[in-house]
Amino acid sequence: MIQREDLLAMRNADKFDTYGSTRFPTLFEKAVRQGLTPADSITSEGITCYARTALSPTYVGHETFLRCPFCEDVHDVSDYDVAVLGIPYDSGTSNRSGTRLGPAGIRHASSQISPFNPDYGVDLYEKIKLCDVGDIYTLPANSEKTFDQITKGVGFVFSQGVTPIILGGDHSTSFPSLRGIAPFIDGNIGVIHIDRHSDCDAIQMDEKMHGTEWYHSTRLPNLSAKNLVQIGIGGNCCKSWSKFVRGSGLTAISMEDIDTYGIDKIAETALEIAWKGCKAVYISLDIDVLEAAFCPGTGTPDFGGMLPRELLRLLRLVTAPGICGMDVVEVSPPFDVSEITSLAASRCIINVLCNLALNDSLYRH
């Protein structure tokens, strides 16, 4: 039998204590200084609100969106108009996971796209001061603590007068993102939610998962379901959905409705409902609203969704008046093919930014 002390790993284990620990305190101090202290519910050392340096989880992004500047110190975010941030989180998925790699996938795909867009006649780099502030430090084993991190991180960016563009992550993250923004809006918020799924159950598998975010978001004090418009609905759905729709006052628009009335009329109706009595509107785009053939890289794809040009036209029309934030969720690179889904998400965000720049319609704080 080999003696324990003759094993290389055991001999090395004995040596580890002699190395000391000089780099960790320095790195951690810098990470906290630049990435903010974590949400109050988190007690372990080494966790920050925004993931920074080598102390980050392994799955956080290493590139920036559209190769824009990285805002390493979150306190400098007020130097910019718009901040892209990632939420690498997929513990809220009920079927296929992988959206924790969504932010990295979208950023990588975005590097193929030019900031100049002839459809809009806009050079984004000239018109908008855009940065990437990195990823929220998520905790895959605990949704509530992750949600606290998201609320703090998104809220901080918005409180600095900056419009957040949020790369998901699964759709459960929209609730804590809105919870971060809502307290800083002096009035009501409307939501334009583009998705094949309605996502308004109170609870899913005993937790707040990615089919529950609208139930909880519409319980925020200044976000009423009467200002929530859902466009593209028609995929998997629980029967409890109809009860919530009737009771809450939300407006659901199906793919059949889009076929009947056309994108322009649908957009006009959505704007009217979302903005009624509101100071700001948030856009939440679940990439699975696209016809499954165009978005293989998502957890719950469905046939019969929007065609790419329908989605781009809808986004162009509904972002015209200005928005307080946007998320693009449910991109799951492990299921993607040739980066199609990540590329679709990137194109949607870039066109929305172009539209905001063109109309000078960023939310005014």
Ligand SMILES: [Mn+2]
């Ligand atoms: Mn969906």
